[in-house]
Amino acid sequence: MFPPYSASDYGNENGPGVSLVEIEPGVAVVMGDRPLESMGLPAEFDCEVTPFQLMPPGDIQNLADKISLATGGLNLAAQGAQGMVSARGLVRLAPETMKAMKSGLQPLTSGGKNLGVLVGKGGKIAHQIRWVPATGVAATSVLAALGPAAAALALQAQLASVSKKLDKNLKETQSIAHTIYGNRWYDLMGLYKNAVRAFREAQELGVVNQHTFSLVAADLSNLEGKRGSFRNNLRQHVAALNTDRKQQLDYIRENSNQILADVQAVMVAEETWRCFHLLRTAHISCDTTMDPALKEKQLAHMVEQAQQEYSQVMDEVSRITLELERMCSLIAILPGKRSMSFFGSNNTRNDDEVARMAATLAKTVSEMRNQVHAIPEKPDPKVTAFYGRVPDDVLVLLQYLLPEDEPLLALAEAKSYDSFFDSDVYLGITLTRFFVSGKNKMSREGIIDKMYPLADVRYVRFREQDGLGPKLEIFTENDNISLYFDTWAANGSWLADAQRIRDLFATVMNIPEQEYRDDSLFAEAHQALEAAKTGMKELPRKSRHSAG
Template identity: 45%
Template sequence: MTNSEVEPTGTPAAPTDEPTVSLVEIEPGVAVLFADKAPDDLDLIPFEMLSAKTGRRLTDKLAMAAGIGNLAAQGAQGATTVQGLVRLAPQTLQALKTAQPMTSGGWNMGTLVTSNSRFAHSVRWAPATGAQTAGLLATLGPAAALLALQVQLASISRRIDENIELTRDVLRALHEDQWATLLGLHETTMRAVREAQVVGAVTDHVFAPIATREADLRTQRLLFMSFLRGHIKALDTNGPSRRAYIQKNIEQLLADAHGVLMAEWSWYRAQVLRAGHISRDEANAVENERLLAEMVPAAEREHTQVMDDVAALLAGLERQCRLMAELPEERSLPFTTKRRNIRDAVAMAEALAERVAELRNVARTQRAPLDPPLTVFDEAVPADVLRILRWAVPDEEPLLAIADVNLDRLVGDNAYLGVTPRRFFISAQNAVRRQGTIDREFPLSDIRYVRFRQRDKRGPVLDVITMDENIRLTFDDWAGKGQGLDDARRLGDLLAAAMNLPESEQRTDPLLGGESSTGQALTR
């Protein structure tokens, strides 16, 4: 826990006293702090780069809208005022989503702790998704745009002042014709942010260099966004085609992802600085509030979409690189200067993904190793199979069961049968272990009937009837008795638990007295 985090607790931290610190989370990860005095041990982000008059108007509206502008009248000591912003760590946000805190007067109760996890203050907070926060921002009207502006300025000043180094050389080599412009925009907007922070305002002198680069900012942003979306489209295919595309274009993918980050954040910094510049025009304050109410959310929506796209691309790229690293034939990938070890590509993709997570203020989660509770094997599941399936199973679903089975053909093929909470898959063992591919997968909702049948002196048979086909799988002799038989039968029961016949597929016939065949079977 850092000194700006809030940890929900099962009981109020100070049950005998009303909290004198209140947090209103106005967007995920950023909250407005109300307190009679800002805690010394809290990492506070003060309101800055707004004119004094604008800042006073905003804080007054915030205090009134939150209904805690003066808690002295409600029995608390001292007058509670807006102190500034605090940033909540991604881990804290995740805890706030899953915990069940105590509530009082419509507020969630929690504890503010120091960096060494010692209790500091009781606190009440309203989450960004809560009705209380929505009502507050609705009451603010156009002033909410100024609050969003301050959040963005804080985000830029805290997290965008470091360059991504790992893939910079790749970007420079592949986009030499764009590099000078891209780097110039990055450095110009970074310098403007630093200058605005030094003087505490986006003055005419600070904003002038930005105003002359509008065309370049948009051109570079649109160019690299087109590269990004081209990659996303090319990767929207089956597993073998995705891997082939990455094998051929890994260097270009990394370079373009890096380029998108530089172009996008240069554009976004420019939008925020422009908004800060507009907010200083007190002579046209009413009109400017309306302009900012339109401009700031629009820029935020565009920016969020681009960052979501690049995060999705990098997540898919990292996953495919990690999958290839587990395959026996994948050892290196082509780059401009030389071939690189596949694990170097994994490290580069991971570094970019980490930076994007930081920029989005979200916790970056890593897919956990697979540990299926039900395994149907003569011996242990081969370790390489679980390592490969960790990256091959779609949508980060946990693997509930995996079995060594045979496809019921004239010449039987060894296969793996896997079950997740939403689907089951069947794949030839060679396809999984050599190519990292899953041949076929089916939604559990497609299962109509499951039949498990023992056989004398041979392994059992498992029939799975889906909406479109009949699948017959067999087990080797080891599954015909003892623990092997128990495990195989439980696998059949697991699949049978998903059996269903949707109403749209049920039929009636007057020869059966108007009852559906399903209904008659149940009454016999």
């Protein structure tokens, strides 16, 4: 991280006439003294901008007044020298932009106040924008001032962005869901298109009146039934995949098309439901007959419930799409059969094509949640013990086999005494686990034989043997694993590599506190022995002149 820089170092302290006031991570209100289209946000600032379209002008200015009051330290008035500062629209930052801001770009400061102008290495200004993040005192003041309106605004920005991404994904892959669901898919898409139509009509009008809201109000009960049905399908897949790797791969091979269709159906149903709730929220906001305090209370409850339900469902969707992407990518690189069942046993699709569709779907889900699509990277172990170079195809396999976000620290090839494994095995160590797997089983079937928590390592023994490779024994809570390195590891740098593997295990070996025992017999025996020694010393000596 770089230290903050002073605005005085760069000439004009006031900087540009644009401020972004974040109302939730990644979504901000654009404040400025010019219309949104003439602000010219920097091209480097990857974002999507949406004008206010569901708020009447009076509410927009009220929003600006609340933000200006809550962020008194931002000097918004300084930006208004040439015009009136107002809320101009919403901006949804791309996840890559958010990531960049968290990993190097720093806020410019003036007089100790955060102006939000982002500064990169060497003090060079990277983005000419004032920024108030959704953390700290200023953010608390903003969110408190806006109340439920903050979440409703964030929802508007998200829906405007999500509908575009979802439409793009549906063009590529909706044939799968249509083939599986038939008329049920047409019914669901009808509900979705009707909700989007009402949303866009409301955007044009700038208000959700009864005529617009009536377009979707009658669809709610039908939509809720479909949501429940598709979510149940999704949970059945989650349960089926909660097993060992072999059964997971078999299930994916037979059901990848059904999973793709069910995930798409859930996504469409959830976005339709979110669109309905946004329209209902905006409709209630426009009701001038309601008591303001009661209205705010109802809106707060609605927005909170909608956020909780949506987050819960999309967490499930994210997990299964990421797992589907990993498994399909793994299947595509395994030898042998090059196709998966699709639409029944008599229809198949190439493994690579299914993997591409799974990756597209996973990327869409990440974009909808405004997250960076995390693609597993090929491992780069810092410690290796191999006769030659580590085979690249092994690293590619481990890219999909290892747990997510768990780097591979060490990898070795060895031989096993255990009949459970093949004679030739791979031994790997990650941040929290280690694994032993037969080479053939991993390379041909995509399966790691056994994986253990490093916390289970109780002891490690390493023995060098004349004319032979060293022997490595790993004692865990339940297993004793005996491995040995081939003769190439008997000396030189290869022996040092094998010793480094031993050292890693020796570093983590431990006996947990709950496995320690404190039997009193040893203490009692020691006490008895000490007492006996003391007693012998204290026995009176017999005099030479005593009788006898």
